[in-house]
Amino acid sequence: MIDKTKIIDTVCERLKNLPLGHYLDLKTYKRNRSIIIAKIDEEDLLVIENQKVRWVPGLHS
Secondary structure (H helix, E strand, O other), rough: OHHHHHHHHHHHHHHHOOOOEEEEEEEEEOOOEEEEEEEEEOOOEEEEEEOOOEEEEEOOO
């Protein structure tokens, strides 16, 4: 479980270390909401929020 006050920093750090093609699956405590963040390449992410797909091109840290 990730503390809600540190979620942004924690997710950014985990995404840096995540191998290409892998993903993070984030769920709320009650598990009624979820976000999947897939690392497509070093700068592009695919975000799926409650089954809605969003392409996030060119993220730079």
